[in-house]
Amino acid sequence: MQANVGSPIETVAASFIYAVRYGYSEPVINNDNQLRIIPRDGEGQSGSSTEVWSIPSGRGVEFNDRFGNRVHRLRVMQPHTTFIVAAAGTVHLSQEPPPRMDALISDLADLPESFEYTAISPLVDPATVSQTAFAAAGGADSLLPGVESVVQWVYGNILYRRGTTTVATTADQVLEAGQGVCQDKTHLALGMLRALKIPSRYASGLIAGQTGETHSWLEFYHPEQGWLGADPTRGVILPPASDYVKLGVGRDYTDVSPVTGSFLSTGAAVDVAAIAEVRLTSAAPTLDDALQLLEQAYVVHNETGSAGYSLERPEKDL
Amino acid sequence: MVTVSSEKAVGFYNEWQDDFGNLRPQYNGLGRSIESLGLEDLAARFAKAGKQVDLDSVTFYLDPGSYRNMPTDFVPRVIPLEHWETIAAGVEQRLRSINRFLVDLYAGQQDIVPDDVIYSSQHFYPEVQGFRPPKDVFVHIYGIDLVHLGDGRYVVLEDNLRIPSGISYQLKSRQMIEEMFPEFSSQYDILPYGIRDAYLGMFESLTDNPEPVVVLLTDGKYGSAFFEHRYLSEELDIPLVEGPDLYVGPDGFVYVRTLDADVKVDVIYRRVEDLDLFVPGLGEAYLDGKVVLVNGIGTGAADDKLVFLWVPQMIERYLGQTPVLEQATSYNPADPDSRRFMLENLESLVIKTRQGYGGLGVFVMPDLGEGYKARVANNILQNPLAFIAQETLDFSQHMVFNEQTRALEPHHVDLRVFAVQSGDGTVSVFPGGLTRVAQAGSRITNNSSGGLCKPTWVVR
Numbered sequence: 001m002q003a004n005v006g007s008p009i010e011t012v013a014a015s016f017i018y019a020v021r022y023g024y025s026e027p028v029i030n031n032d033n034q035l036r037i038i039p040r041d042g043e044g045q046s047g048s049s050t051e052v053w054s055i056p057s058g059r060g061v062e063f064n065d066r067f068g069n070r071v072h073r074l075r076v077m078q079p080h081t082t083f084i085v086a087a088a089g090t091v092h093l094s095q096e097p098p099p100r101m102d103a104l105i106s107d108l109a110d111l112p113e114s115f116e117y118t119a120i121s122p123l124v125d126p127a128t129v130s131q132t133a134f135a136a137a138g139g140a141d142s143l144l145p146g147v148e149s150v151v152q153w154v155y156g157n158i159l160y161r162r163g164t165t166t167v168a169t170t171a172d173q174v175l176e177a178g179q180g181v182c183q184d185k186t187h188l189a190l191g192m193l194r195a196l197k198i199p200s201r202y203a204s205g206l207i208a209g210q211t212g213e214t215h216s217w218l219e220f221y222h223p224e225q226g227w228l229g230a231d232p233t234r235g236v237i238l239p240p241a242s243d244y245v246k247l248g249v250g251r252d253y254t255d256v257s258p259v260t261g262s263f264l265s266t267g268a269a270v271d272v273a274a275i276a277e278v279r280l281t282s283a284a285p286t287l288d289d290a291l292q293l294l295e296q297a298y299v300v301h302n303e304t305g306s307a308g309y310s311l312e313r314p315e316k317d318l
Numbered sequence: 319m320v321t322v323s324s325e326k327a328v329g330f331y332n333e334w335q336d337d338f339g340n341l342r343p344q345y346n347g348l349g350r351s352i353e354s355l356g357l358e359d360l361a362a363r364f365a366k367a368g369k370q371v372d373l374d375s376v377t378f379y380l381d382p383g384s385y386r387n388m389p390t391d392f393v394p395r396v397i398p399l400e401h402w403e404t405i406a407a408g409v410e411q412r413l414r415s416i417n418r419f420l421v422d423l424y425a426g427q428q429d430i431v432p433d434d435v436i437y438s439s440q441h442f443y444p445e446v447q448g449f450r451p452p453k454d455v456f457v458h459i460y461g462i463d464l465v466h467l468g469d470g471r472y473v474v475l476e477d478n479l480r481i482p483s484g485i486s487y488q489l490k491s492r493q494m495i496e497e498m499f500p501e502f503s504s505q506y507d508i509l510p511y512g513i514r515d516a517y518l519g520m521f522e523s524l525t526d527n528p529e530p531v532v533v534l535l536t537d538g539k540y541g542s543a544f545f546e547h548r549y550l551s552e553e554l555d556i557p558l559v560e561g562p563d564l565y566v567g568p569d570g571f572v573y574v575r576t577l578d579a580d581v582k583v584d585v586i587y588r589r590v591e592d593l594d595l596f597v598p599g600l601g602e603a604y605l606d607g608k609v610v611l612v613n614g615i616g617t618g619a620a621d622d623k624l625v626f627l628w629v630p631q632m633i634e635r636y637l638g639q640t641p642v643l644e645q646a647t648s649y650n651p652a653d654p655d656s657r658r659f660m661l662e663n664l665e666s667l668v669i670k671t672r673q674g675y676g677g678l679g680v681f682v683m684p685d686l687g688e689g690y691k692a693r694v695a696n697n698i699l700q701n702p703l704a705f706i707a708q709e710t711l712d713f714s715q716h717m718v719f720n721e722q723t724r725a726l727e728p729h730h731v732d733l734r735v736f737a738v739q740s741g742d743g744t745v746s747v748f749p750g751g752l753t754r755v756a757q758a759g760s761r762i763t764n765n766s767s768g769g770l771c772k773p774t775w776v777v778r
Contacts, residue, residue, distance in 0.1 A: 029594050034438065059445040063433040066652055066703075073437055075444045077594070077601060115654055122700045262440075264592060 011094040012242045013282035016206055018214070019086040019294040020259060020274040026267025027079045031058070033261030035072040036204070036248040037087040042068070043219075043227050044096050044241045050089030053287050056080050067201075067255060069248040085259060086290035090282055095241045100224055103143040105198055107223040117199035117221065121251035124187050126194035128172035133192035143198065147220050147230055148237055150192045154185050155235030167253060182233040183253055186216045189232040190252065193220060203229065204256040205246040208278040211293070214258065219249065245278050273297035331468030332728055333395065334717045344396040344777060347505030352393075355501070357724040364721050367392055367498045376490055377545045378483075388545070388771060390491050391718045392499055395731065395753045395774040396506065401470045402776040406747040408472070408643030409737050411633055413460045413745055416477060416620050418636040420456040424449055424616060430635060431628045435652070438703070439625070441480070441618025449605050452524045453741030456614040460737045461485075464643070465713035473711060474645040475732065477629065479621040480613060481589055484752040484771075485513065485736045486546040489553070491773040492750075507778040509749035516738045516746040517554050521585045523741030524610045530584035532556045533574055535564065535597070537590045547589050556587065561596030572600065572609040585610045623672045623706045624650055647709045651702040660707045661695055667707045669694055682761050684710050710761075718755055718770065730756040731772065732763045749776040 018037045039048040052060075058076035065071050076083065108114055120126065126133075136153035140146035159179040167183070171191035174184040186202055193200040199221040207215045217231040217239075229244070230237045248256035258274075275297035335341050341349045352360060367390070376388045397405075422428040423436065424446045436442055461482025463475045492511060496503050521532045536547040538560050551558035559574055564583065567573050573580040586600075588611050593600040604611045619625065627648050633641045649667075651657040660667060664683055671679030681694055698705055717726035735751040753772040754763035763769045 029592075029598075032440075059447060061437050061442075061444050061447065063437040065434050065438065071434075071438070073442075073444055077445055079598075112654060115658060119699050120696060264595060 010242075011092050012280055013090060014093055014208060014242070014245060014278050015088075015090050015281050015283055015285050016245050016276070016278045017086070017088045017285050017290045017293050018206065018247070018258065018274075018276045019084065019290045019297070020272065021294055021297070022083045022269050023271040024081050024083070024263075024265055024267050025270045026265050027081055028076075028083065028263045028265040028267070029079055031076040031080070031083055031261065031263040033074050033085070033259050035074060035085060035087070035259055036065075036069050036256055037072070037085070037258050038070050038089070038247065039091040039205075040069060040246050040248060043246070044094050045246055046092050046094070048089060048091040049284065050087055050091075051287070052087045053085070053290075055082075055084040065255075067248070067250050069250070069256065083263075084291070084294070086287060086294070088285040088287065088290045090284050091245060093241045093245070096228055096238060097225065099144055099222055099228055099238065101142070101144050103223050105141055105143050105146055105196060108143070108199055108221060109197065111199065111221070111223065113199040113221045114197065117201050117251065118194045118197055119251075122254045123168070123252040124171045124191045124194065126191050128170075129175050129188060129191040130195035132175060133195035136192060137196055140196070143220070143222065144237070146196055146198055147193065150189055150196070151230045151232045151237060152235060154189045154192070154232040158185050158188060158232075160185075160233065167257070182216045185232040186218050187252055189230075190218055193218070201227070201249050202252045202256060203244075203246050204248050204253070204258065205244055206276040206278045208243050208245070208280055211277045211296070212275065214247075214274070214276050215244070216253070217244070242280065271299050271301045273299040330712055330728070330730070331466070331714045332716070333466065333714050333731070334726070334728075344398050348394065348396065348502060351499075351501045351505060360719060361721050361724055363498060364392060364719060367494060370494060370498070374490070375545060376487065378487070378542060388487050389769075390487075390494070391755060391770045391772050392491070392495050392502075393717055393719050393726065393772070394495060394502060395716055395733075395772050397750070397774065397776045398470075399509075399776060399778050401472070402509075402749055404470065404642060405464065405472055405733075405735060406749070408474075408641065409460070409462055409735050409747045410745045411637060411639060411642055412462065412474070412477065412629060413457060413737050413739055415632040415636045416460075416479065416629065417455060417457045417739060419632045420614075420617060420620055421450065421454050423619060424456075430631050431625055435622075435624055435650075436619060439619050439622045441616070441622055443616040443619070445601070445605065446614075446616040451614045452607075452610050455524065455739055455741055456617050457620075458520055458524075458612040458614075458739055460739065462735050462737070464733045464735060465711055466731075466733065467711060467713055472643055472733070473713070474629075474643050475708070475711075476623065477621050477626060478734070479617040481591065482734075482736065483543045483546055483589075484734050484754075485748075486549040486553075487771050488736075488750065488752040488774065489513070490549065491771060492775075495773045503775075506775060509776040509778065511748050511750050513736075513738070513748055514554060516740070516748070519742075519744075520738050520740040521556075521587070521612070524612070525584040527584050531574070531581055532585040532587060533559045533564070533583055535559055535561070535586050535588045535590055537561075537596065541589075543589065550587075554587075561590075564597045564600070566597065566599035566603050566608075570603055570606055570608045572597070572603050583609055585612060587612045623670055624652075626706070646711060649707040651698050651705055651707065656707075657698065657702055660698060664691055664695055666710055668710050669698070669705055669707050672704050672706055680762055680764075682710060685759075685761060713761070716753070716755065716772065718758075718772075727758060729758055729770075730761050730763065733774065750774040 038050040056078040058074045060074040137149045161179040165180045171187040174188040219227040250256040461478035464472045534551045572583045649656040669681040715728040716731040737747040753774045755770040756763045
């Protein structure tokens with residue numbers, strides 16, 4: 001997929017940790033999750049060496065999903081009221097080459113990426129933000145200026161504010177509210193790019209030098225160079241690769257959510273704490289490092305709780 | 319002569335009569351019986367039989383605890399033996415291949431179904447990896463949904479590999495028709511539908527205990543198929559137990575509490591899905607080889623509606639045979655080319671939700687208005703992993719007696735055939751099956767969509 005031109009400008013080693021803890025109001029009988037918490041291979045990332053743990057431990061299997069993300073499917077069969085998942089390891093990051101400026105949006109029309117990545121997805125309906133997209137891009141027919149104007153429009157017009165949106169907020173709701181966090185800005189920018197028929201996808205991951213939450217940004221498709229990054233939260237196209245560790249890509253957040261699954265319990269998930277860290281060092285962190293880091297995580301209390309009582313109808317219908 | 323409502327009858331193969339209104343040969347006997355009985359008497363008998371269904375609590379609940387009887391139409395379906403021989407061969411072939419696939423999936427290697435499809439399935443259980451069930455049987459009891467396109471051409475729509483239900487309704491309706499309409503069955507040489515020996519033999523084949531203790535684990539009287547659980551427990555003479563009746567002992571074996579003593583259980587015919595919710599530790603006891611479960615854990619990975627697409631390859635790989643039964647041509651929307659095809663041909667396809675239950679998640683696009691198209695297309699685009707598409711089949715109709723109008727009316731019918739696979743390598747396919755009848759004008763036969771059931775005979 002990736003058609004990098006020329007050799008990478010530089011390669012740096014980075015270590016990373018991602019850890020999350022769930023607390024439940026009643027014992028969980030089993031907990032079945034798909035984890036997208038290890039660095040992706042490709043597009044400027046290589047040589048990832050990662051370990052994944054859970055407490056309690058479970059049985060698992062690894063596979064690549066349809067976007068090429070490495071997924072750990074993990075099922076815990078031991079009753080528990082606290083569930084911890086952690087990944088830690090190292091990865092090599094290399095800078096993407098400068099984009100060729102002569103690409104036209106119309107060059108993208110017949111590519112397979114256009115079919116998948118300009119369509120509606122659960123949180124991004126391009127039709128609902130197309131007027132804003134056309135107003136921002138002013139009928140651009142070159143790819144780079146088109147992307148630039150969308151990214152700058154979102155950067156300049158959507159206020160960064162926490163606590164006003166959820167993981168289920170859609171692109172048009174972000175536009176209406178005029179505010180949100182990185183996920184929201186990314187969704188709105190994706191909707192606008194797709195309205196302009198520029199194939200674009202959601203990237204989730206971590207930022208170097210920061211300890212805290214996960215980050216999200218976007219990638220757009222270049223006809224010669226493949227997927228290239230842009231970050232509407234920071235207002236940059238082609239940010240330095242060494243700043244980012246990418247865990248997953250997809251059409252929007254619903255495809256790359258770090259932990260998705262279901263658990264069987266009469267109770268609910270009442271608090272969640274997640275933390276991520278990237279350092280520019282080649283020393284590999286351990287599970288203890290991850291657990292120590294998790295102590296610093298901000299705990300989100302969920303009073304209503306997310307119900308996980310997923311008792312199936314035992315008999316199929318007749 | 320029997321009156322036939324001609325509405326909607328045109329264009330579909332009718333099993334009862336040909337396009338000129340002549341009874342097909344296997345229905346001559348029945349036609350004569352109905353004629354000599356007269357429609358008034360037939361209506362009276364239907365009313366009486368319907369009352370018996372209520373008295374016997376023949377139910378299939380949709381919502382837990384809400385009473386709903388299993389509506390039955392007593393005009394039987396008659397399948398000629400030569401049709402049946404093809405069906406039975408195809409069902410056996412499919413059951414054996416799917417079982418081999420499950421053994422490879424969990425205890426070996428499989429490369430037939432793509433990783434992302436099988437490992438993301440909510441019915442794939444990672445904890446079963448490395449486990450081989452007793453005698454390598456994962457699927458002991460199999461239910462397969464077929465439709466008849468006419469002239470003996472039967473096509474597979476779905477496999478049911480977890481807890482296939484419905485066999486008791488077939489047994490009960492056959493029993494009732496023999497008691498209440500004796501002149502119908504006396505016209506025919508009907509293949510017996512005895513399940514007792516095959517079930518008990520299967521249970522015995524799975525354990526070393528020559529007199530195994532077998533129980534039927536139910537989710538209780540508020541569960542949807544409690545009638546069936548009760549019926550089978552009586553038919554097979556095995557105790558009907560609920561979760562609290564069982565426990566896993568300190569030695570890891572499973573025990574049933576009885577008035578006298580706690581007795582070690584060899585085989586659990588389980589009719590619940592979430593085992594550990596009903597009996598803590600049961601899943602682990604099974605994986606430790608301390609008890610046999612019928613069906614095994616993890617069989618649902620192969621009855622995911624999407625995995626259906628690869629069953630013909632399983633038959634070719636494991637048996638080196640071409641499939642005896644065709645299956646409905648199906649499309650995987652996660653594949654971009656298939657998705658494009660689906661969106662371009664939406665008006666001619668059936669869209670099914672992958673994890674959905676019942677007819678509520680089935681959209682027969684040719685039978686729906688134009689307004690549905692955009693909605694379904696949007697759903698497919700947004701969640702391509704949640705659906706599959708199948709070609710729309712013009713499958714057969716049969717006659718349903720309308721007690722109000724005193725007429726026989728054509729309705730679409732399908733056929734759920736049941737088979738049992740034993741530890742000694744034998745497969746028994748029970749001759750006949752549960753015929754499910756759609757509401758007039760609909761092609762959706764699920765009971766939750768208002769369907770009826772019909773006694774079904776295979777005749778020599």
